[in-house]
Amino acid sequence: MKKATTTEKRLSIEEQIKQLEQQRKALIQKERVERTEESRRRQLLRGGLLEKLLPNLVTLSDEDFEKFIKSLQSEPVLAKPKPSIPSNPVSDIVLESEVTNDEK
DSSP states (O other), rough: OOOOOOOHHHHHHHHHHHHHHHHHHHHHHHHHHHHHHHHHHHHHHHHHHHHHHGGGGGSSHHHHHHHHHHHHSTTTSSSSOOOOOOOOOOOOOOGGGSSOOTTT
């Protein structure tokens, strides 16, 4: 049995790398398609539910529908949450040197 030369081993490994890279690209594309399908499904379900609950929306133009949706954003329940400013734990620390004699 003939031993593989260093060059043959390197070429074999390079071929494996090429195959793995192709598999990686195929998986990335598959993930992209899955995300698109999930998004499309979610949009269709939510749009259908909105039309079911508010059947008059079907008669609105796209522009009027957009205005209606934007008007809902001002509602407290649907508005984007405002980020809370976390307190600074470092500023809450009282150094012993800052404590007055009355507090000791």
